[in-house]
Amino acid sequence: MRYLVTGANRGIGLEFVKQLTSRGEEVIATARNVDDAKALKTLAGTHNNLTIISLDVSKDDSIDALSASVGEELDVLINNAGCYGHSGVFPDLDFDLLERDYRINAIGTLKVSAALLESLKKGKGKIIASVTSKMGSIGDNSSGGSYSYRMSKTGLNMASRSMAHDLSKHDISVFVLHPGWVQTDMGGSNALINTQTSVEGMLKTIDKATLDHSGRFWEWNGNEIQW
Template identity: 50%
Template structure:
């Protein structure tokens, strides 16, 4: 199977690459800057031609177009939209609207750009699955604490976009899923997070492996439990 992963150079994305290569899959990894690809280089040497690394800034149309031109030469079985940023966690009166716009550009618009650009290859794949790493913090009913405006709002927008894509592309046989990875011990999650990346990613891969059109457009956590909207 051929997997495409965005935000693949660190954290959850890097763990996805590791686990998929260990399973014997082929992986195309999108990374924002060349220097961020260095962590992937040992995996490149170990896996040979099963890992390919591509520059990708999901906020830039030209970058996405060039990425898609490389990727769409062959069918894609599974796309994992993982690239994301946290944004500033500040109060309402401290909001930096430039930061808010950038967080939306990465977390909400980036997955739309990538999915749209890779549709030709996804339609010809065997898997026909698209997974989006979101967050329970984008759930309206789970928001009992407030704050984190940029992150919460961008993930809620992503969730709605995925529901629309699931409805629009069901006739093409494409299945979409939203995944909450848990509070993961990464640069974004911080050292106090209780969940190691390997457990989060192995759980999300189980959900992706079992994904069918019956589940398309639904929101699950890494343990396979449905998350309220």
């Protein structure tokens, strides 16, 4: 199967690439700055099924170039790239940061999915899995704050739910995954699980996903999360 993972130069994205390449899948890994993606390049040195492509999900020309280089068929798109901006405490919010995070987490993910639709239609896997966060769940929000991150991930969730409806006619399953609180640059060292555990869990859901999984919100351990 042929996979594409965005934001794959570190953290959860890099772990997706490690686990997928080690089981023999063909993987396209994207990084904003390929020259600096040392861990990916080291991996590519020992896995000839790994290709590294440059992608900034907030830039249209970068997304256009991506779809041209992905080629005819793609089985599984894993939208992992994301950012967490500290946008301040209401009402003193950094609205520029809010716009930046929305552009990356919500709109960027939607644009990448749109750009790769034709390749996904031709692939056999027919999956768009996007890494969101429980912080984007409206039902789970019992503490407020984190406007930038919460709003951008809620936007991603809604985009995924709409795509799930719109792409069912092509048999493409579209869902979102909460990776848990994970030890990465974003999650910090106090986080509860490591990238290996998180990605092993999320891949179990991706591997068995059918149209029944589409339009739903899955936790790394396979539990379902309320919207």
